[in-house]
Each structure stands twice: as structure tokens, then as C-alpha cells.
Amino acid sequence: MANSTNDKEPIFSVKNLKNLTGPFNLNNPITIQVLGICSALAVTVQMKPAIVMALSVTIVTAFSNLIISFLRNTIPTSIRIIVQLVVVATLVIIVDQVLKAYVYDVSKKLSVFVGLIITNCIIMGRLEAFAMGNKPIPSFIDGIGNGIGYGIILVIIAFFRELLGSGKILGMSVIPPSFYEMGYRDNGMMILPPMALITIGVIIWVQRSRNKSLIEK
Amino acid sequence: MESFFDTLIKAIFIENMIFSFFLGMCSYLAVSKTVKTSMGLGIAVTFVLIITAPLNWALNTYLLKAGALSWVGDAYKDVDLSYLSFMIFIATIASMTQLVEMIVEKFAPALYNSLGIFLPLIAVNCAILGVSLFMQEREYSFTDLIAFALGSGIGWWLAIVTMAAIREKIRYSNVPKPLRGLGIAFILTGLMAIAFMSFMGIKI
Numbered sequence: 068m069a070n071s072t073n074d075k076e077p078i079f080s081v082k083n084l085k086n087l088t089g090p091f092n093l094n095n096p097i098t099i100q101v102l103g104i105c106s107a108l109a110v111t112v113q114m115k116p117a118i119v120m121a122l123s124v125t126i127v128t129a130f131s132n133l134i135i136s137f138l139r140n141t142i143p144t145s146i147r148i149i150v151q152l153v154v155v156a157t158l159v160i161i162v163d164q165v166l167k168a169y170v171y172d173v174s175k176k177l178s179v180f181v182g183l184i185i186t187n188c189i190i191m192g193r194l195e196a197f198a199m200g201n202k203p204i205p206s207f208i209d210g211i212g213n214g215i216g217y218g219i220i221l222v223i224i225a226f227f228r229e230l231l232g233s234g235k236i237l238g239m240s241v242i243p244p245s246f247y248e249m250g251y252r253d254n255g256m257m258i259l260p261p262m263a264l265i266t267i268g269v270i271i272w273v274q275r276s277r278n279k280s281l282i283e284k
Numbered sequence: 285m286e287s288f289f290d291t292l293i294k295a296i297f298i299e300n301m302i303f304s305f306f307l308g309m310c311s312y313l314a315v316s317k318t319v320k321t322s323m324g325l326g327i328a329v330t331f332v333l334i335i336t337a338p339l340n341w342a343l344n345t346y347l348l349k350a351g352a353l354s355w356v357g358d359a360y361k362d363v364d365l366s367y368l369s370f371m372i373f374i375a376t377i378a379s380m381t382q383l384v385e386m387i388v389e390k391f392a393p394a395l396y397n398s399l400g401i402f403l404p405l406i407a408v409n410c411a412i413l414g415v416s417l418f419m420q421e422r423e424y425s426f427t428d429l430i431a432f433a434l435g436s437g438i439g440w441w442l443a444i445v446t447m448a449a450i451r452e453k454i455r456y457s458n459v460p461k462p463l464r465g466l467g468i469a470f471i472l473t474g475l476m477a478i479a480f481m482s483f484m485g486i487k488i
Contacts, residue, residue, distance in 0.1 A: 101466060104309040148407060149378050156371040164367060179417035182370050186410045188310040260304050261481065264474035268467050275462035282461050 086209045090216030092278075096189045097220045098271045099281065103189035108224070108263040109180055114237050116176045117225035118218070119166065123181065125214025127158045128190050132198040132210035139199050151194050152185065159184050189213055224266050232257030288431045291424075295435025298484055301411045302443040303477035308411030312444050313469055322448040323441075325405075330437025332406050333415055336380050337433035340373050340416040341426060348372060348420075366420075373416045381407040411440055447473065 096102045103124070110120045134154050135142075142150050163181045166174040174181065184190070193213050198206040229235055231254045234242040242251065256262055275281045301307045308329070316322050346352055348369050354361035385403040389396045406412060415436050419429055450472055459468050 098466070101313055102310060104306065104313065108306040108309075148404070149375070149382075152374050152378050152407075153371065156374050160367060160370055163370070179414060179421060182373075182417045183307070183410050183414060185370055185374050186408045186413045188408065191408050259481065260306065261474040261477035263306070264470050264477060268463070268470035268474065271467040271470065272460075272463050275467065282464065 083205055083208050086205055087212040090209075090212040091219060092216075092274075093281070095216045095220065095274075096192070096213045097217055097267070098274055100189075100192065102192045103187045103217055104267075108267065109260065110177055111221055111225040111228055111263055112232070112258055113176075113229050113235075114222065114225045116173050117221045119170060119173045120177060120180065121214070121218025121221045123162045123166070124184055124187060124189065124217055125211060127155065127162060127184055127187075128193060128214040128217075129207050129210035130158055131155045131190055132193055132206040133203050135194050136198040136201060136203040136206035147199070151191065155190055155194075156185050189217055220267070220270065223270060224263060227266055228257045228262065232262075288427050291428045291431035292435040293486075295432050296439040296442065297480065298486060300439040300443060300480055301414065301436050302440060302473070303480040305414065307414040308409045308440055311405055311409055312440075312447065312473075313466070316444050316447040316451055316469070319445060319448045319452060322444040326437075326441030326444050328403060328406055329409060329411060329440050330434070332377075332381055332384060332403075333412055333433045333437040334430075335384060336377050336412060337415050337419060337429055338426070339376055339380065341419055341424070341429050343372055343376065344369065344420055369417075369420060373413060377412050377416070378407045411436065443476070446476065450476075 090096055094100065097104060110116045131151070131154050135151060138150070138154075159182065162184070163174070166177070166181060193210060197209045201209070226236065229237075230241065234240055234253050242253075295301075299305070302309065302312055311325065315325050344352070346355065348365045350364035350366060351361055352365075353363045381403055385396075388403070415433055419432065424432055447469075451469065454468065454472070463471070
């Protein structure tokens with residue numbers, strides 16, 4: 068991919084734009100590449116932790132892609148996993164400390180899942196598949212694109228789980244009290260872990276019905 | 285000894301790594317296509333967990349925790365290195381998987397041939413790091429930790445093998461086209477998780 072002829076490629080070239088927007092839909096890290104599900108679903112009970120998590124992952128993916136891409140020619144292949152893990156772990160420690168300092172309650176809710184960003188497959192997957200063979204700026208853009216693609220799915224799941232599970236969006240009640248008087252009940256099932264999996268299954272269903280090319284044999 | 289079995293049962297069924305924390309989902313979805321390979325990966329994960337969890341426990345207790353360095357001398361008894369734990373834990377896990385791979389290759393070639401390809405994958409399996417981080421958060425004692433690591437490994441193995449068995453059968457069913465593959469795998473995992481929720485009633 069990386070060839071030396073396009074040294075002066077502008078930041079917003081067509082190729083870079085494709086790297087940025089591809090992961091939003093047709094190359095989405097969660098629904099198409101099947102990466103990063105590990106730490107994703109447990110934080111989607113409410114929207115606020117989901118948004119914080121999405122931001123953290125975007126930052127870590129983008130900067131680890133950038134750093135590894137700068138180092139890609141000096142890292143010996145045999146120890147590259149350990150080098151990548153150290154870079155990612157350093158970034159995650161920074162994110163964790165920032166979260167603890169500024170949004171302590173969300174940081175408590177995310178508990179171990181901030182630490183688990185280290186083993187989030189999106190980051191390792193993008194480092195291996197993209198940053199090791201591409202220039203720093205496209206890698207940085209690719210990281211941001213994949214982080215946002217991940218965030219979109221996270222926020223969609225969290226939106227439905229919070230709305231149907233506790234009748235709120237971002238902590239504010241949106242279902243009018245008269246509905247409850249008429250007998251409407253929040254679906255407690257949506258708060259429990261299994262429904263996150265089924266919601267993502269339905270998202271994949273909708274996405275693949277709209278794009279027939281994605282259907283698996 | 286009682287708390288050993290309590291923690292073990294709890295880790296296998298009630299707080300199953302996959303069905304209640306979604307840890308290790310990536311390799312779970314990618315590898316659960318045939319029973320044979322998922323059996324291999326399940327055993328490899330349990331194996332690595334039993335080795336890395338006690339190591340990380342020792343590191344946490346004697347190096348990282350607030351006041352853990354008091355054995356060095358009075359001057360160090362206020363040192364709190366817990367912010368370094370992510371890096372230390374992941375370094376232990378990555379180097380241990382590398383080491384285990386080399387040892388298994390040298391002394392048990394047959395086992396290596398069946399597990400070989402999975403061992404490097406395990407370094408980035410969230411379940412392994414997850415166990416170490418939960419260990420730190422919940423402050424387990426040593427015996428409880430062994431039970432928790434063993435239970436998490438067995439629970440993960442159980443989940444991936446049952447999932448592979450279902451996916452082998454579902455190949456012959458008429459699933460709606462857009463749901464085939466990944467979509468139905470997610471919905472199946474969700475249904476299995478609901479089934480596993482019935483264990484929550486067990487009081488330990």
C-alpha cells in the first residue's frame with residue numbers, strides 16, 4: 068500500500084477520506100470485521116458510559132496507529148506484538164488517569180473495561196492490518212475512522228437499551244408519565260447482558276438486508 | 285476449601301466470562317466454527333489463565349498495590365504503583381504466552397500441533413487480561429484466585445464448545461440470508477446467555 072511516489076499526498080485526499088468513512092458502514096469494525104466486541108457490549112446499558120468508551124477507544128486507536136506507523140520500519144517482526152502492546156498500554160494508562168481525574172463516576176462504571184481497551188481487537192487488528200504497512204497520516208485517519216465506526220454501533224446499542232430498558236436518553240426521562248399510568252412498563256430485560264448480543268444481531272440483520280453484498284454464504 | 289468451590293461454581297456458571305461479561309468474544313466468534321478447534325482453544329485459554337493469574341496476583345500483592353512495597357523497607361511503605369498495573373499485567377501475559385508456546389513446542393510436540401496456532405492469539409484474548417483486572421478489583425485471596433482463574437477458563441471452554449456444537453448443526457437450517465454467519469451467531473449467544481441467567485438463582 069505505502070509507495071514512495073505519493074509523498075506529497077494532501078491530508079484530505081480521496082483515499083484518506085475513504086479510510087475515514089469506510090469503517091462507518093461498509094467496513095465497520097464491529098459488524099463486518101468482527102473486532103472489538105469484547106469490551107464493547109458491557110458498557111452499553113446507558114448512553115453516557117458508551118460515549119465515553121467510544122471516545123477513549125477512538126483516541127487510543129488513532130494515536131497507537133500513529134506511533135506504530137512512525138516506528139514500523141524499526142520494530143523487529145519477532146517482538147512486534149510486545150512492542151505494540153506496550154505502546155497501547157501506555158496510551159490506555161493515560162486515558163484511564165484522565166477519566167479518573169475528570170469523570171470519576173463514569174470511570175467507576177466502566178471499571179475494568181477501560182483496562183480492557185488494551186486487548187480490544189480493533190486496536191491490535193488495525194495496527195497489524197494497517198499501521199504496520201502505511202504512512203503515519205493515513206494510519207492516524209484510519210484509526211479515527213475505525214474508532215468512530217465502533218462508537219456508532221456502541222451508541223446505537225446503548226440508545227435502544229437505555230430507551231427501552233429504563234425509559235431514558237442520556238439520563239433524562241423521555242417516556243411521558245401518562246404512558247406509565249396507562250400501563251406501560253420498562254423492559255427490564257434490555258438492561259441485562261443477553262439483550263446487548265441480540266440487539267447487535269438485529270443491527271447486523273438490518274445492515275446486511277440493506278447491503279446484499281455483505282451477506283455470508 | 286468451601287470458598288474455593290463457591291468461587292469456582294460462580295465463575296463457571298453464574299458469572300460466565302462470555303455470557304455475563306462478553307470477555308474473549310473476538311476469538312469466541314472467530315473460532316467457534318468446529319467443535320474440534322474450539323476444544324483446543326478452550327483448553328489453551330484455561331491453561332494460560334492458570335499460569336498468568338497467580339503470577340499477576342503475586343506482582344499485584346508484592347509490587348503494585350498501595351503499601352505492597354513495605355517488605356523492601358519503611359521508606360517504601362507509602363508507594364502506590366497501581367497505575368502501572370495495565371502495563372505490568374499485559375507484559376506478563378504476552379511474555380508468558382510466548383514462553384508457554386516455546387515450552388510446549390519443545391516438550392509436547394503433539395499438544396503443540398493441536399494448540400500451536402492458538403497460543404499467540406491468546407495474548408490478546410480479553411478474558412485473560414479480564415481475569416487479572418477483576419482479581420485486582422475484587423481483591424481475591426490466593427486460593428480464591430486459583431478457583432476464579434480455573435472457573436473462568438472452564439466457563440469459557442464450556443461456552444465456546446457448546447456454541448461450536450450449535451453452529452455445526454445450524455449449517456443445515458434455513459436461516460434468513462442476511463442473518464447467516466455472524467448475525468445468527470450473536471442471537472444464539474444472546475439466547476444461550478438467557479439460558480445461563482437461570483443459574484443466577486443459585487445462592488452461594
